[in-house]
Amino acid sequence: MTTATGAAARPVLTVEDLTVVYESDEPVTAVKHADLTLHRGEILGLAGESGCGKTTLAYAVNRLHRPPARIASGRITFHDKSGEDIDILALEDAELRAFRWDKLSMVFQGAMNALNPVTTVRAQLRDTLLAHRPGMSRKAIRERSEEVLRRVGVDVRRLTSYPHELSGGMRQRVMIAMAMLLEPQIMIMDEPTTALDVVVQRDILREIVRLRDELDFAVVFITHDLPLLLEISDCIAVMLEGEIVELESAQRLYRDASHPYTRRLLGSFPSLSGSRGAFIRTGVDETAPVPAQASKERA
Numbered sequence: 001m002t003t004a005t006g007a008a009a010r011p012v013l014t015v016e017d018l019t020v021v022y023e024s025d026e027p028v029t030a031v032k033h034a035d036l037t038l039h040r041g042e043i044l045g046l047a048g049e050s051g052c053g054k055t056t057l058a059y060a061v062n063r064l065h066r067p068p069a070r071i072a073s074g075r076i077t078f079h080d081k082s083g084e085d086i087d088i089l090a091l092e093d094a095e096l097r098a099f100r101w102d103k104l105s106m107v108f109q110g111a112m113n114a115l116n117p118v119t120t121v122r123a124q125l126r127d128t129l130l131a132h133r134p135g136m137s138r139k140a141i142r143e144r145s146e147e148v149l150r151r152v153g154v155d156v157r158r159l160t161s162y163p164h165e166l167s168g169g170m171r172q173r174v175m176i177a178m179a180m181l182l183e184p185q186i187m188i189m190d191e192p193t194t195a196l197d198v199v200v201q202r203d204i205l206r207e208i209v210r211l212r213d214e215l216d217f218a219v220v221f222i223t224h225d226l227p228l229l230l231e232i233s234d235c236i237a238v239m240l241e242g243e244i245v246e247l248e249s250a251q252r253l254y255r256d257a258s259h260p261y262t263r264r265l266l267g268s269f270p271s272l273s274g275s276r277g278a279f280i281r282t283g284v285d286e287t288a289p290v291p292a293q294a295s296k297e298r299a
């Protein structure tokens, strides 16, 4: 199969006909018959205004949705690198616990507040490792913990820190380190940097793109910040009122969006209207390659 960016890649996740309904007094169909294919090593941006169903879709993919949310239709298949296909909606509880973090991890909105406040970074990394790799030696745990921290640009001396001793940016990096701890094949990131200031946000995003290049996991990146998605994504899915109305390479979407809503969305960001291309990096010309590729250099 060929991805929208032109590279041959196999799918790692297929979502077919997914419908999620909140069975409240007035039922809300938050995701409507969504189809999505994520390829190995791909960064897929999920864009759309607040309330369009992005988070609901991400939660359902990882079976983290809670009542009143109910999956009314669909099929979600994880294509493991071993060649096995895993039907996520059919997993038993124990299988699901083993699956999460290991094959697919998530960094949530405001995740930096999700760290346990009374436990050191070292203990949190160790607990996650031991839950999934019970036989892991102390030496291997130490080495892996140090490695993931280094990868996200946090000094290993921070292993002995408690979350309150870290800055917001550092806590978010630790959460990303947790998410990559078990070398998942997919990381879903739901507005992972929204609460951070712009400079730290860019720094972390560049890091995610660089890590993806090195480690080749796939990323679903959710935000309503379309300019940012154009910069880091290979492909972008646009959601409107629960439907995926467009799924295109970042480049095609930017230059030639077909859905009127996408065009409106593009036009609603002052930095994207007017002289196209200026927002990405200074000096980028109109005929330059896919924005995501150009942003792969390190910060």
Ligand SMILES: Nc1ncnc2c1ncn2[C@@H]1O[C@H](COP(=O)(O)OP(=O)(O)OP(=O)(O)O)[C@@H](O)[C@H]1O
Residues within 6 Å of the ligand: 022, 024, 028, 030, 048, 049, 050, 051, 052, 053, 054, 055, 056, 057, 068, 224
């Ligand atoms: N617990 C709930 N009960 C009923 N409706 C809900 C519930 N949670 C979300 N919804 C509705 O589902 C729809 C999709 O919400 P969702 O949070 O998935 O959107 P989103 O695109 O992620 O928004 P945001 O960007 O603000 O996070 C919205 O109409 C929302 O009001």
